[in-house]
Amino acid sequence: MEKRLLSNIHLVTICAILLFTRAKSFVESSSSSSSSHSNNTVTRCIAGERSALVDFKASISDPANLLSSWKADDCCKWKGVHCSSRNNHVVKLDLPGHGCDYNDVDMMMQVLGGNISSSLLGLQHLQYLNLSCNEFYGVQIPEFLGSLHKLRYIDLSRSTFSGRIPPQLGNLSNLRYLNLGWADYTYSMDITWLARLTSLEQLDLSGTNLSTIVQWLPVVSMLPSLKVLRLSDCNLRTDSSSHQISNLTSLETLDLSYNFFNTSITPNWFWGLTSLKYLDISWNGLYGQFPDEIGNMTSIVRLDLQMNNLVGMISSNLQNLCSLEKFYARGNNISGSITEFFLRLPSCSWNKLTYMSLPSNNLTGSLPTKLKPLSNLTGIILGSNKLTGPVPLWIGELTKLTELDLSNNNLEGFINEGHLSGLESLEKLWLSNNSIALVLNSTWVPPSNLTDIGLRSCLLGPKFPLWLRWLTRLDNLDISNTSISDKVPDWFWVVASTVRTLNIRHNQIIGSLPSTMEHMKATAIDLSSNQFNGPIPKLPISLSELDLSRNNLVGPLPSDFGAPSLTRLILFDNSISGTIPSSLCKLRLLLLLDISENKLTGQIPDCAAITSETNITSMSINNLSLRNNNLSGEFPSFLQDCPQLSFLDLAHNNFVGTLPTWIGDKLPYLAFLRLRSNKFYGRIPEELTQIVNLQYLDLSYNNMTGIIPKSIVNIKGMILMQDYDDSFHRAFRYGESIIGPGDMITYTENFTVVTKGQERLYTGEIIYMVNLDLSYNNLIGDIPEEIGSLVELKNLNLSWNTFSGKIPANIGALAQVESLDLSHNELSGGIPASLSTLTSLSHLNLSYNNLTGEVPSGNQLQTLEDPESIYIGNPGLCGSPLSQECSQPEPTPATVEHHEDLNDVVLFFIAMGSGYVMGLWVVFCTFLFQRKWRVKWYSICDGWYDRVYVQVAVTWASWTRKKCAEAESDH
Numbered sequence: 008m009e010k011r012l013l014s015n016i017h018l019v020t021i022c023a024i025l026l027f028t029r030a031k032s033f034v035e036s037s038s039s040s041s042s043s044h045s046n047n048t049v050t051r052c053i054a055g056e057r058s059a060l061v062d063f064k065a066s067i068s069d070p071a072n073l074l075s076s077w078k079a080d081d082c083c084k085w086k087g088v089h090c091s092s093r094n095n096h097v098v099k100l101d102l103p104g105h106g107c108d109y110n111d112v113d114m115m116m117q118v119l120g121g122n123i124s125s126s127l128l129g130l131q132h133l134q135y136l137n138l139s140c141n142e143f144y145g146v147q148i149p150e151f152l153g154s155l156h157k158l159r160y161i162d163l164s165r166s167t168f169s170g171r172i173p174p175q176l177g178n179l180s181n182l183r184y185l186n187l188g189w190a191d192y193t194y195s196m197d198i199t200w201l202a203r204l205t206s207l208e209q210l211d212l213s214g215t216n217l218s219t220i221v222q223w224l225p226v227v228s229m230l231p232s233l234k235v236l237r238l239s240d241c242n243l244r245t246d247s248s249s250h251q252i253s254n255l256t257s258l259e260t261l262d263l264s265y266n267f268f269n270t271s272i273t274p275n276w277f278w279g280l281t282s283l284k285y286l287d288i289s290w291n292g293l294y295g296q297f298p299d300e301i302g303n304m305t306s307i308v309r310l311d312l313q314m315n316n317l318v319g320m321i322s323s324n325l326q327n328l329c330s331l332e333k334f335y336a337r338g339n340n341i342s343g344s345i346t347e348f349f350l351r352l353p354s355c356s357w358n359k360l361t362y363m364s365l366p367s368n369n370l371t372g373s374l375p376t377k378l379k380p381l382s383n384l385t386g387i388i389l390g391s392n393k394l395t396g397p398v399p400l401w402i403g404e405l406t407k408l409t410e411l412d413l414s415n416n417n418l419e420g421f422i423n424e425g426h427l428s429g430l431e432s433l434e435k436l437w438l439s440n441n442s443i444a445l446v447l448n449s450t451w452v453p454p455s456n457l458t459d460i461g462l463r464s465c466l467l468g469p470k471f472p473l474w475l476r477w478l479t480r481l482d483n484l485d486i487s488n489t490s491i492s493d494k495v496p497d498w499f500w501v502v503a504s505t506v507r508t509l510n511i512r513h514n515q516i517i518g519s520l521p522s523t524m525e526h527m528k529a530t531a532i533d534l535s536s537n538q539f540n541g542p543i544p545k546l547p548i549s550l551s552e553l554d555l556s557r558n559n560l561v562g563p564l565p566s567d568f569g570a571p572s573l574t575r576l577i578l579f580d581n582s583i584s585g586t587i588p589s590s591l592c593k594l595r596l597l598l599l600l601d602i603s604e605n606k607l608t609g610q611i612p613d614c615a616a617i618t619s620e621t622n623i624t625s626m627s628i629n630n631l632s633l634r635n636n637n638l639s640g641e642f643p644s645f646l647q648d649c650p651q652l653s654f655l656d657l658a659h660n661n662f663v664g665t666l667p668t669w670i671g672d673k674l675p676y677l678a679f680l681r682l683r684s685n686k687f688y689g690r691i692p693e694e695l696t697q698i699v700n701l702q703y704l705d706l707s708y709n710n711m712t713g714i715i716p717k718s719i720v721n722i723k724g725m726i727l728m729q730d731y732d733d734s735f736h737r738a739f740r741y742g743e744s745i746i747g748p749g750d751m752i753t754y755t756e757n758f759t760v761v762t763k764g765q766e767r768l769y770t771g772e773i774i775y776m777v778n779l780d781l782s783y784n785n786l787i788g789d790i791p792e793e794i795g796s797l798v799e800l801k802n803l804n805l806s807w808n809t810f811s812g813k814i815p816a817n818i819g820a821l822a823q824v825e826s827l828d829l830s831h832n833e834l835s836g837g838i839p840a841s842l843s844t845l846t847s848l849s850h851l852n853l854s855y856n857n858l859t860g861e862v863p864s865g866n867q868l869q870t871l872e873d874p875e876s877i878y879i880g881n882p883g884l885c886g887s888p889l890s891q892e893c894s895q896p897e898p899t900p901a902t903v904e905h906h907e908d909l910n911d912v913v914l915f916f917i918a919m920g921s922g923y924v925m926g927l928w929v930v931f932c933t934f935l936f937q938r939k940w941r942v943k944w945y946s947i948c949d950g951w952y953d954r955v956y957v958q959v960a961v962t963w964a965s966w967t968r969k970k971c972a973e974a975e976s977d978h
Contacts, residue, residue, distance in 0.1 A: 051095045052082035059129030060088065060097070066124035071117035073104070089135075096132035104141035107165050118142045125151045134159045139186070141166040148193065153178040162186040164211065168193055172215065174200040181206060188213035188237060195220070202229040209235040213262070218242035224276065228254045239287070240265035260285040264311070271295045272317060282306055289313035289335070297341060302327040313364075314338040321348050329355035333362040337388070341365065344372040345394055349379060357381055364388035366412060374399050386410040390437060398422055398443065403429040414439040414461060421446050430454055439463035439485065449473040458482040466490055468514070475499065481506045487533070488513040503527065512536050512554065520544055520560075525569050534558070535577070543583070546570040554754065556580050556601070564588050564602075575599040577754055579632065587611055587638075592626075592645065599754060601632040603656065610640030614648060625650055634658040634681065642666060642687070647673045656681040658705070665689035671697030678724060679703040679773070683780070691716060691781075699723040703773075707761070707782040707804065714788035715781070725777055725797040762802040763826040763850035780804040782828065787811070790829075795820040806830040806852065813837075814858075819844045826850040830880075833857060838884070843868050851877050859883030861893050 057080075064077050076086045082097070083090035089099035104118035119141040127133070133155050139162045148168050152161070153175025159182060169192035176185070177200025185207060187193060194216035201210070207230050217223060221244055227236060234257055243266040258280050269292035277286065278300035285308060294316035301310070302324025310328075313335050320343035325331070331353055348370065352360065357380050366388050373396030384405050390412040397420035398413065409432050418441040427433070427447075433454040444466035451474050458480050468490035475484075476498045484506050492515035500521040503509050505528055512535040519541030520534075531552040539555070542562035546553065550570040554577040563585030568576075573594050583605040591600075592614035611633075614626070629651045638657075641664035646652060653676045662685040670677075671694035683705045690713035691706070702724035720726075760767055760776065777799045786808040794803075795817035803824055810832040819841025821827070827848060834856040842851075843865020851871055858881040862868075871877060874888035885893040 051090060052080065053095055053097075055129055056097045057082040059126045060085070062126035063124045066122045066126070067119050068121035069119055073102070073117060073119060091132065094132075097130050098132055099135040100127075100130070100133060101135065101137045102141075103137050103139045103162075104166070106142055107140040120144065122146055123149050125149065127151070128154060131155065132157055134181075136160065137162040138166055139164045143168055145169055147171065148173055148176075148187065148190070150175045152176060155179070156181065158182055160184040163190060164188040165190070167191045171195065172212075176200065177203040179204065183207060184209045186211040187215065188239075190214060198223060198226050201226055204230065206232055208232050211235070211237040212241060213237050213239040215241055218244065220244075230255070231257065233258055235260040237262040238266070239263065242266065243268070245270050255280060256282060258283060259306075262287040263291065264288065265290040267292050269294075272315065273298045273300055278303060280304075284308040284330070287311040289315065291315060293317070297322050299324050301325065304328065306330055309333040309335075311335040312339065317341060319343075321351050323351055325351050326353050326355075328353045330359065331356045332359050334360070335362075335364045336368065337364055338367040340369055342369040342371070345370045345389070345392070346372055346375045349375050352379070352381075354379075358383060360384060361407075362386040362388075366390040366392065368392055370394060373397070377401065378404060381405070383407055385432075388412040390414040390416070392416055394418055396420070398426055398438075400425055402426050405430065407432055409433060409456075410435040412437040413441065414463075416441055418443055420444075423447060424451050427453065431456075433457060435459040437461040438465055441465060445472070447472070447474055452477050456480065459484075461485045462489060463510070464488045468492055471496055471499065471516075475502055478502055479505070483508045485510040486514075487511055490514070491516055494518050500524075503529070507531070509533070520555075543578075546573070551575070551596075553577065564591075566590055568594060570594075572596055574627075575754065577601045578605070579603040581605050583607060585609075589614070595626055597626065597628050599630040600628060601630070601754070603632045603634040603636065605636055607633075607636040607638055609638065611638065611643045611645065614645040628652060629676070630654040632656040633660065636660055638662065642670075649673075650675065652677055653700075654679045657685065658682060659684045661686060663687065666692050666695065668692050668694045670695055674698065675700075677701055681705045682709065684708040686710060688712065690714075691786075693718050696721045701725070702799070703776060703778045705778065705780040706784065707780045709784055711781070711784040711786060713786065715786060715791055715794070717791045717793050719791065720793040720796045722797070725779065725799055728799060760802070761804065776801060777823070778802040781808065782806045784808055789813075790815055790834075792817055794818075798822060800824050801847075802826045804828040806832070808832055810834060814839055814842075814853075816841065818842055821845065823847055828852040829856070830854040831856075835859070837861070838863055853878055853881065855880030857881065857883065861886040862889060 060077065060082050064074055074086065076084070079085070082088055083095065087100060087102040088097060089101065090096060091098045102119060105114040106118045108114040119138070120143055123138075123143065123146065128151055134157050136152070136158060137160070144167050146168055147170035148163060150173040152158070153173060156179065158179050161182065161184065164186045165188070168187075168190040172187060172193050172195045174197060180203065182204050183206055185204070186209070188211040191214065193214070196219055198217065198220055201207075210227070210230070210233060217238070223243060227233065231254065233255055236255070236258060237260070239262050243263070245268050259282060261277055261280065261283055262285075263277070264287045267290070272293040272295045277283070277288070278298070281304060283304055284306055286304070289311045290313065292315060296319045297317050299322050301307075301322055304310075305327055307328055308330050309332060314337060317336070317339040319341070321341060348365070360381055361383050362385055364386065367390070370389065370392040372394065374394065376399055378399070378401030382405070385407050386409060387405075388410065391414070394413070394416040396418065398418055402408075402411065403426045406429055408430050411430075411433065412435070414437040421444050422438070423446050431454055434456050436457065436459065439461040440463055445462065453474050457478055459482055461483070463485050464487075466489065467486060469492045471491055471493040472486070479502075481502060484503070487510045491511075495516050495518040500523065504523070504526060507529060508531040509529055510533040512533045514537055516537040516539065518539060520539060520543065522544050525545040525547055527547040528549060529547050530549050532550065533554040535554045536557040539558040539560060541560065543555065543560060543565055545565055545567060546569045548569060549572065551572050552575040553570075553573065554575070556577050557580045560578070560581040560583055562583065564583060564587065566588050567590050571593065574596050575598060576594070577599065579601045580603075583602065585607065586609035587602075587607060589612040592612060625648045628649050631649075631652065631654065634656045635658070637660065639661040642662060646655070647669055650673065652674050655677060656679070658681045662682070664687065666687060666689065670692065675698065677698045678700050680701065680703065684707070686709065687706070688710040691711060693716045695701075696716055696718040699722065701722050760773075760778065761780065762778070779797065779800055780802065782804045783806070786805075788810065789812035790805065790810050792815045795815050798820055800821050801823055803821065803826070806828045807830070810829075811834065813836035814829065814834055816839045818839050822845065824845060825847050827845075827850070830852040831854070835858065837860035838853065838858060840863045843863045844867070846867055848867055849871070851868070854876060858878070860883065862878060862884055864887065869888070878884050878889060885891045
């Protein structure tokens with residue numbers, strides 16, 4: 008017993024010693040390992056995988072040096088590289104760029120590019136790959152990714168890939184997440200490979216061209232684990248099985264927006280997906296009554312039906328949507344009472360509903376006077392409806408509200424502190440275009456989080472609203488047309504220094520622009536139609552759009568505009584003097600420049616020297632208006648570097664010289680050309696008629712000579728009806744700057760056109776005017792018949808020239824012409840009868856020519872006012888409506904030729920009569936001396952007489968008997 012006990016003691020002792028030794032060894036090993044790591048003497052990175060990553064880095068471009076850490080020995084410590092803690096293999100490559108940071112231009116430049124090396128095949132344990140928001144322009148999604156079989160996550164979205172999506176991706180049976188959305192130029196002719204990704208839970212192919220794929224729904228229905236499906240803007244066609252119930256029973260998110268199916272909203276397969284939490288079918292042209300099937304989707308959290316053609320009232324089935332949090336139905340034709348809509352909101356989700364958006368519909372009536380317990384609402388968007396009445400006080404009780412849009416309705420009444428004081432979280436307030444007066448105490452402090460304010464056409468004035476001074480986070484401010492007639496306070500420019508868009512136009516605000524304007528952060532500023540005075544200071548460096556028109560600004564234009572990204576500069580109707588500075592040539596992104604109706608003098612600078620300095624060969628401008636100044640010099644040569652120009656107005660200046668021959672070659676998109684009231688001379692260059700889109704040409708009040716070129720028939724803009732969405736009309740749609748719902752900085756071209764005998768003001772509708780005005784020049788020759796081919800002309804004015812010859816006979820082909828003026832020329836001959844067929848004609852002037860003959864009659868010509876003035880100065884004209892009647896033609900004296908013709912007629916009739924008499928006499932003498940012939944002829948005549956007599960008698964008897972029988976049967 009003692010021996011056994013002793014033996015056990017020895018055994019325990021030995022075990023203790025062994026355990027102590029192993030523990031000591033482990034501690035020393037751990038210490039050594041820690042020391043080695045601290046001294047960077049041991050790496051976890053596997054050599055082959057490090058080499059693969061180095062080759063990958065070598066193949067891509069990295070201008071922002073995002074991969075600067077890819078130098079150390081341990082690749083597991085490189086930025087974006089993650090290794091397994093178990094076997095040290097690279098399992099995650101997370102390298103998203105910043106190309107999606109659209110609000111920060113500098114950040115957007117921090118991206119990767121170039122090519123993606125196949126060296127990534129060395130990362131066979133890779134499970135996660137994220138290269139989103141980079142810029143791989145023109146690079147196809149690599150096919151070799153299909154060989155990385157352990158991949159579970161792929162995100163290549165918004166990285167500007169192009170080409171075909173490789174079907175080899177179907178080999179990735181472990182894939183759970185695949186996002187190829189918005190790669191810009193990718194397409195797929197076949198998506199059957201998707202059916203092999205049986206583990207896929209999230210799929211995003213948004214922006215991919217799938218237009219050739221008809222049976223897309225059966226393919227995605229074979230993914231039983233799919234929870235998220237995004238196929239927005241894929242050019243999908245309506246699936247042949249779209250009315251069948253899908254097998255996507257696990258689907259929670261479905262985005263089919265921007266596919267424009269243009270089909271009925273019911274029936275559709277997605278209404279059977281009762282597990283859906285997020286449904287986006289916006290921008291699809293779906294039509295029909297508001298669907299009752301919505302009531303079956305009891306799990307729905309967010310429902311987006313925007314920009315379709317739904318009609319009728321909101322379905323009462325909304326009461327079943329107990330999980331509903333966000334509801335979007337903008338841009339439909341939903342009607343009914345807004346109060347009824349509130350009553351139909353699901354009472355079971357009152358505490359869940361956070362956002363409702365129904366702008367641009369036909370909702371009517373007043374907002375309810377009492378609030379349901381919707382205390383969690385963060386957004387109410389009801390702009391652009393037909394709401395009436397006051398804004399209810401319960402709005403102020405929504406303490407979580409961040410966004411309120413009631414703009415573009417017919418609301419009225421007052422808004423005071425009671426409506427706004429409780430909205431401590433409010434960030435966006437849009438009340439524009441209502442009849443609302445804001446009655447706020449000068450000591451009232453607005454919500455500190457306000458970033459967007461739209462109060463256009465509300466009543467704020469006449470004093471400048473003092474509560475604006477407390478706003479320190481403003482991003483967008485619109486207080487235009489709010490009846491403010493006050494001097495702008497100094498503190499306002501401090502508040503405005505941080506805004507992105509500022510609109511205070513159409514007020515009576517007095518003051519000068521701040522000298523510190525260049526330090527503002529604005530991208531769009533509209534101060535037009537006020538009473539600002541003084542000079543224009545240097546502009547903010549980030550500014551892209553500026554409208555200072557209709558003010559009292561004086562002094563020269565700034566020598567340095569200071570805004571290199573400026574796209575729209577609108578300064579018309581001021582008193583700006585001096586010359587146009589050469590710094591204007593540096594604004595290479597400028598699309599619109601209107602400095603008309605000022606006091607500018609001198610010549611337009613030649614931008615060629617500046618172009619050579621900047622190595623930029625062309626400017627972007629497409630609308631240039633310099634009219635009503637005192638500018639001089641020849642036709643601006645810098646326009647040769649403006650190939651996109653579509654609108655040019657140099658009217659009412661002192662330009663001289665001939666029109667350049669390069670105009671047709673260098674300005675191919677020119678649609679509107681106004682050069683009236685200058686000193687241009689010489690012929691109308693035939694090269695001008697090469698501009699096929701030209702629809703408005705005004706060369707009046709110059710010294711042009713020569714003839715109208717017959718090649719004018721080449722101007723298709725005056726022959727064919729224009730599509731006013733074509734590219735050459737983009738001069739009137741410059742990418743408007745949004746300030747708030749329904750609000751934007753806009754520019755509308757406006758000038759007077761001499762038509763119908765008077766000057767008429769045209770604004771935006773000028774794009775529909777097809778005009779040819781060559782009046783008050785020294786043009787000669789005939790009016791070419793080719794002018795009758797310009798069938799889309801609405802105004803043709805060739806008056807006050809020295810045209811001769813006749814009015815073209817085909818003038819009646821100008822079916823659209825409303826005003827025709829050919830007065831004060833040397834035209835001769837008659838008025839073409841075709842003129843009376845012009846049913847659109849409302850003004851005609853043919854006075855002071857040498858026209859002769861009768862005025863043609865016609866319904867349209869009889870309706871013209873003051874008909875006498877139309878034809879005055881043409882003494883050779885006669886007939887209605889003139890008082891001078893046309894005389895009857897006098898008998899023409901007989902001539903020798905007339906007598907000869909008469910003798911021929913007489914001789915013809917004498918010969919014919921003689922022949923007739925001689926023929927009868929021969930027959931008579933034959934019957935007289937030949938008895939047999941005479942007897943034979945008489946016997947033939949008697950036989951014919953007997954046959955006819957018998958036939959008539961028999962027919963008469965038969966008809967009589969028939970009538971008698973019918974009479975007896977009737978009785």
